[in-house]
Amino acid sequence: MTDLRYSKDHEYVALDGDLATLGISDYAQSQLGDIVFIELPEVGKKVTKGKEIAVIESVKAASEVYSPVSGEVVEVNPELGEAPALVNDDPIGRGWLIKVRVSDPGECASLMDDAAYSSFLKTL
Template structure:
């Protein structure tokens, strides 16, 4: 999937126009195990880069999901309420968490592309 950028906290972001779709990486969902609940932000919420965007709970732990870019929440993936396991099945697709109207495209430049993120994850083992 080209055009996806990753944070060191294992969130991904894909920009379409000025709206960024945000989720957690396959690496993150593997570390969490089976996702059982996702607490999504309210539409209209303004988030800062690096601040809490959502909470994901798994059979192992609850973890914050941080905003990889700042902006305003314009849509959330309500389907995760009924099917949180979608995060495990399709982390980079149907398992997205929220869409943000981003405040600054420059923040995307601070994130890693797929190759850099893969190297980063490989260094964690």
Template sequence: MSGIRFSKDHEWVKVDGDVATIGISPYAQEQLGDVVFVDLPAIGKKVEKGKELAVVESVKAASEVYAPVSGEVVEVNDALGDAPGTVNEDALGKGWFAKVKMSNKAELDGLMDDAAYKTFCANSH
């Protein structure tokens, strides 16, 4: 399974083995505006699909980032502490939030591929 998958809450997941890298979609960061702060989870934190993983604050609002998969946080993007704007500049790359060792890979089946996500975004206005 290659490529990026998306949740209905506008998070993305890129899987490498049993580790999922998670961030927010370009659509989400556009809606938020300029990101000024990211509150990342602690390494070792157990996360549940659909529950809060992180918080992102922008000039417009603070928003929860929900875990699109369940598991344990194994790495966080500490660079966002000094450069939260990276989320705006490279949402699908350097703007990732956390890496989670998945406890249930079957949860990936409920996520959308790029084409389905674009349709979802176009219809959610």
């Protein structure tokens, strides 16, 4: 994957041109515990930075996922319906949530790179 950028809500963006792969960070999945269900948006849905895009249910709790960028959903991870635990096993790889055609790639500039996100995690 390309360079990752992170939000303070522990979502990541892997931007490739105007296509962004979105998911939750390894830290987020570890905090949730065993994931048992994921509700994803429909292809074609418009998403807005900072607004809810998905719900992840674990044995501990249900948690909202917020979009770190604005755009249109062009793909959802088809494997997560049958195997939501992929997010636990490989959150940055096979456990991605959705792909979005980004309306403003400049929104990624406000997100943290790996080093800044690692420093942020140390404050939690």
